[in-house]
Amino acid sequence: MNFFNLLKIALQAIKRNKTRALLTMLGIIIGIGAVITMVSLGQSSKQSINDQISDMGTNLITVRRAWNRRAGVNVGTTNVQTLKIADVNAIADRAKYIASVSPVVSSSGQLIYGSNNWPGSIQGGNEQFLSIRKFAIASGTNFTADDVRSSAKVCIIGKTVQDNLFPDGESPLGKVIRFGRIPLKVIGVLESKGNNQMGQDQDDIVIAPYTTVQKRILAVTYLQQIVASAVGENYVDLAAMEIENILRGTHRLTADKDNDFEVFTQQEMLETMTSVIGFLTILLAFIAAISLLVGGIGIMNIMLVTVTERTKEIGLRMSIGATKKDIIQQFLYESIILCLIGGLVGILFGLGASYVISSALNWPFIISPMAVGISFVVCAATGIFFGLYPAMKAASLDPIQALRYE
Amino acid sequence: MNEILKVENLRRVFDVGAEKVHALKGISFTVTENEFVSIMGTSGSGKSTLLNILGCLDTPTSGEYYIDGISVSDRTKDELSVIRNRKIGFVFQAYNLLARTSALENVELPLLYNSSISASERHERAKHALELVGLQERMYHMPNQLSGGQQQRVAIARALVNDPVILLADEATGNLDTRTSYEIMSLFQELNAQGKTIAFVTHEPDIAVFTGRTIQLRDGHIVKDEPVKTQSARAALEALPPSDDY
Numbered sequence: 001m002n003f004f005n006l007l008k009i010a011l012q013a014i015k016r017n018k019t020r021a022l023l024t025m026l027g028i029i030i031g032i033g034a035v036i037t038m039v040s041l042g043q044s045s046k047q048s049i050n051d052q053i054s055d056m057g058t059n060l061i062t063v064r065r066a067w068n069r070r071a072g073v074n075v076g077t078t079n080v081q082t083l084k085i086a087d088v089n090a091i092a093d094r095a096k097y098i099a100s101v102s103p104v105v106s107s108s109g110q111l112i113y114g115s116n117n118w119p120g121s122i123q124g125g126n127e128q129f130l131s132i133r134k135f136a137i138a139s140g141t142n143f144t145a146d147d148v149r150s151s152a153k154v155c156i157i158g159k160t161v162q163d164n165l166f167p168d169g170e171s172p173l174g175k176v177i178r179f180g181r182i183p184l185k186v187i188g189v190l191e192s193k194g195n196n197q198m199g200q201d202q203d204d205i206v207i208a209p210y211t212t213v214q215k216r217i218l219a220v221t222y223l224q225q226i227v228a229s230a231v232g233e234n235y236v237d238l239a240a241m242e243i244e245n246i247l248r249g250t251h252r253l254t255a256d257k258d259n260d261f262e263v264f265t266q267q268e269m270l271e272t273m274t275s276v277i278g279f280l281t282i283l284l285a286f287i288a289a290i291s292l293l294v295g296g297i298g299i300m301n302i303m304l305v306t307v308t309e310r311t312k313e314i315g316l317r318m319s320i321g322a323t324k325k326d327i328i329q330q331f332l333y334e335s336i337i338l339c340l341i342g343g344l345v346g347i348l349f350g351l352g353a354s355y356v357i358s359s360a361l362n363w364p365f366i367i368s369p370m371a372v373g374i375s376f377v378v379c380a381a382t383g384i385f386f387g388l389y390p391a392m393k394a395a396s397l398d399p400i401q402a403l404r405y406e
Numbered sequence: 407m408n409e410i411l412k413v414e415n416l417r418r419v420f421d422v423g424a425e426k427v428h429a430l431k432g433i434s435f436t437v438t439e440n441e442f443v444s445i446m447g448t449s450g451s452g453k454s455t456l457l458n459i460l461g462c463l464d465t466p467t468s469g470e471y472y473i474d475g476i477s478v479s480d481r482t483k484d485e486l487s488v489i490r491n492r493k494i495g496f497v498f499q500a501y502n503l504l505a506r507t508s509a510l511e512n513v514e515l516p517l518l519y520n521s522s523i524s525a526s527e528r529h530e531r532a533k534h535a536l537e538l539v540g541l542q543e544r545m546y547h548m549p550n551q552l553s554g555g556q557q558q559r560v561a562i563a564r565a566l567v568n569d570p571v572i573l574l575a576d577e578a579t580g581n582l583d584t585r586t587s588y589e590i591m592s593l594f595q596e597l598n599a600q601g602k603t604i605a606f607v608t609h610e611p612d613i614a615v616f617t618g619r620t621i622q623l624r625d626g627h628i629v630k631d632e633p634v635k636t637q638s639a640r641a642a643l644e645a646l647p648p649s650d651d652y
Contacts, residue, residue, distance in 0.1 A: 326487075
């Protein structure tokens with residue numbers, strides 16, 4: 001039997017029953033649409049997190065003080081004073097895979113300018129801090145190594161701080177704001193970075209030389225963190241190991257002692273976040289796949305009704321020379337065509353939905369070729385699987401009985 | 407003359423529960439080329455069973471059946487399908503046209519199951535068959551846009567399109583009024599005159615008079631097999647009182 005003839009027969013049959021065909025396809029459209037949307041949104045959110053974390057610098061390595069345990073009780077890091085400026089210098093001098101390194105000390109307090117005030121936080125670093133954390137200056141300048149050495153009373157402010165302290169659009173450059181009681185001259189404004197994945201406003205920040213924060217604000221000599229950037233994305237792990245070795249040396253930790261600090265890379269953060277998203281994506285795609293299954297059963301249902309309803313037609317086809325195989329193929333093609341058209345519409349529908357949702361959430365829009373490919377195969381498989389039983393049922397009809405069926 | 411149909415001692419037994427029903431009890435006859443045979447009988451006489459066997463929809467329990475010289479008795483279902491497709495044209499009482507499908511596509515249908523025929527040839531032959539039954543103006547009409555007589559003409563065109571060795575008509579005028587019945591019989595007579603062999607199952611004696619030979623069945627036996635003094639359906643049509651439809 002000629003394939004094209006059977007295809008034509010199946011297409012004619014579908015064309016004769018447009019409403020029924022549409023209703024049958026609806027299940028598949030929704031099923032495939034849901035799968036595509038879920039997978040695509042999962043990838044979008046993954047990409048979005050990726051972008052955000054890269055914004056902070058994929059090369060970024062953070063050294064924190066270890067949790068302080070006393071007799072098994074976790075008392076936090078507040079009193080741990082193990083990170084010193086000497087550690088930063090040791091890293092800067094000895095690490096081969098580190099491009100730049102900066103100490104970090106931070107504090108929070110009220111920011112005041114004129115009659116405006118704003119609860120803000122201040123981060124202290126050296127002159128390389130901005131480039132390590134991927135901050136860029138929108139106007140003004142970064143502070144210099146001299147400013148760091150002299151604990152200069154200067155700062156760089158983020159967009160949110162600018163908007164709240166200078167609501168009239170007045171240029172903040174050269175103005176002196178106060179952080180608590182400490183006056184700081186604004187020498188630069190940062191480019192806006194927006195909210196990060198966790199919803200934190202990355203523009204709500206004041207950056208000053210770490211010496212200024214240490215001596216004038218906190219009156220301490222230790223550091224809270226050290227941030228560093230590796231020479232390249234591929235050297236992050238090596239660089240992290242290097243830092244660990246250097247710090248174990250400077251902290252004089254013998255082999256039997258645990259680290260009194262923790263080294264984090266962005267890579268690790270990324271992996272944690274994406275594994276959570278990945279799990280959620282699989283879960284949602286699974287739920288969507290169930291709707292696809294329901295759609296498939298819907299197809300089988302309609303095809304079974306169709307066989308009964310078209311008994312006479314089947315009888316006629318047999319009487320004019322259709323073989324059992326012809327009848328099976330006709331009904332199989334009908335259900336495959338329905339599934340494929342439904343799948344195609346579902347793919348478009350799913351891509352449309354994920355485009356709308358991802359642009360509403362400000363995520364990158366990603367078409368997953370794998371998801372599209374797999375759903376297409378699933379469509380055809382659904383058509384075959386759920387079309388086979390009704391097709392066999394149709395072909396097993398007795399032509400004499402079928403012709404007489406009313 | 408070529409023997410188109412030949413049945414020898416044909417028997418058909420149905421198992422109905424524990425009972426055996428003998429529908430055909432040894433039937434023999436031959437139909438030669440260009441004959442117009444009517445097969446008559448009341449319900450229960452076995453004429454439907456005979457027609458199903460002649461149409462290769464059913465196989466006999468015993469006996470021989472040859473169509474166009476080919477033995478049919480021990481064929482598989484798929485082989486029977488091919489024989490039906492190439493050798494037989496069916497015309498049913500209820501027309502059995504596919505709904506929402508144009509006359510032309512309905513007529514093309516048997517050729518779709520014959521892969522040796524190209525799309526263009528299929529198209530040409532279907533058009534030609536519709537011309538033969540006088541429906542060249544209605545090729546693209548749907549069945550619900552056609553009268554009963556026109557629908558039966560489409561069905562006849564569908565039976566003709568594969569150029570069968572025999573047309574098997576099953577109560578083909580059963581759903582039609584007298585005038586339209588005569589028109590259809592007139593068409594069958596024309597086709598017979600052009601050389602078609604026709605077997606026409608009916609239970610109406612006034613339809614059988616338009617055929618050339620009558621085989622009468624009763625209780626599974628042939629009780630009468632004789633030539634008919636053929637009347638012209640065209641003449642009968644003209645003798646009818648003028649219809650008030652016009």
